[in-house]
Amino acid sequence: MSETIGFIGLGHLGLPMATNLLKAGYSLLVYNRTASKAESLVVQSAQLVSRPVDVVTSGGIVATIVWDDAALESIVMSDGFLEHLGPNGIHLSMSTLLPETSKKLAAIHAQHGSVYIDAPIFGIPEAAIAQKLWIPFAGPQKAKERVRPLLQAMGGQGIFDFGEEVGAANIVKLIGNFLIGSAGYSLKEALSMAEKNGVDPKAVVDMLTQTLFPAPIYQSYGKRIAEKTVLFSQSAIPLKDTGLFKKTAQQVESATPIASLLYELLRSDEGKAYTLPTASSKPDTSS
């Protein structure tokens, strides 16, 4: 495989995914706002460029995975990006975005004869390295078939087709992240109650993940909470994505009682390392 792929966004997920592509034999043109993050890829023969447009091959594939809607829009609108991609070009957009942003960008690409596919990524960096990512995708059928091997090479162990309408995959992504957040905070609330009642949180997690909740999310969050390590890696992602979920729901007048509460809980926890309260942290009233 000597096909050259443009790759923009070398964050916690983007970097291992680009690395996987190089290992699979693809040639890469890479761009990242902070150029130094490309060092390990350059060593492996990727070519680092200084403008987004320089990763674009006419009629080729550009993959992007950036922080948010605004970052992606500024790339797409940067000088020459769309003109260069042109007819038969595919923008494989892997960021977590508002579905309406995906739809808007898809329309803009269509005006230039190119295709926009949304394919946001489920997985932590360790899962990208281990090639165990889950990827929902949506867009025109032929273009999806063309990018499918690429998604597999990036580390997608499972790729799920949500039809031709761009935006659908991002709806699934926002739902997944909302359910992860809800499960995590519910576990935190439940295990805190257990511990304050003298019941070992680890024993509770052990039973529940062997019975009702044998799911990776409950296993990993349960372990983190029981061991009093950081719940959400102090990341700003859960807050951002819960905000996107709320906005997407509210645009269609779908009620968000739990997402709204979760948003407030995440906001109040933002930047804090989460630890369970312990008996010794209770106010000392003995003296």
Place this chain on the structure above:
Amino acid sequence: MSETIGFIGLGHLGLPMATNLLKAGYSLLVYNRTASKAESLVVQSAQLVSRPVDVVTSGGIVATIVWDDAALESIVMSDGFLEHLGPNGIHLSMSTLLPETSKKLAAIHAQHGSVYIDAPIFGIPEAAIAQKLWIPFAGPQKAKERVRPLLQAMGGQGIFDFGEEVGAANIVKLIGNFLIGSAGYSLKEALSMAEKNGVDPKAVVDMLTQTLFPAPIYQSYGKRIAEKTVLFSQSAIPLKDTGLFKKTAQQVESATPIASLLYELLRSDEGKAYTLPTASSKPDTSS
């Protein structure tokens, strides 16, 4: 096995569990407030009695599974119940209760030389019939060993020991039910958002239960929501148990933001068959 067991409470779970005991060869003395519910058991040679005390064998085992704390307390306090159970008697209490009720009842039993074990049941009636119940239990070690085969015979595919302190198993039960409710309502909120955005809820559930949430709860609730059937069987149990979770948490000053919201959501849904809103149920503004 010709050991005679006392059994009180022939509800949706109690009846199939008692049936399993008969099939396993135990002899049963049964009591239920509504005597007619014992009919199928009597046909299978169980002996129906007219007062709770009449199921009690001195030094034997009495299993109870009743609606709530008050129902269980009235049985324990009924004439002769504790006196009859006496030294070496075991009360195997399988109802979902406030942990403090379990502790109080354990102390009262101890005054009569008998032992109280809490062993609330995780499972729907179909799981009881299929002998696929999950049972956490807590209480004095020797008594737990004596009732373990009984719990297995009732349908316990997994029995989890939460130590000697009575009440711990009910804390686990309340946590499990809270997490089930939280997962169910979160899914409902998420799939409603998907549907109103034109994304098929079934496809979302299919992906999520193959990836992040391969748990029976997400599978069964996801299916029910996607197929617009009843979410919580119009049962009063989730509301009752969420109330018990809140009370147990608040007694130890553990915060309950999600449980409190869930309680309000359950209260507003009480008695309603839950169905997802559909496009056609939107207000018609076309005419």
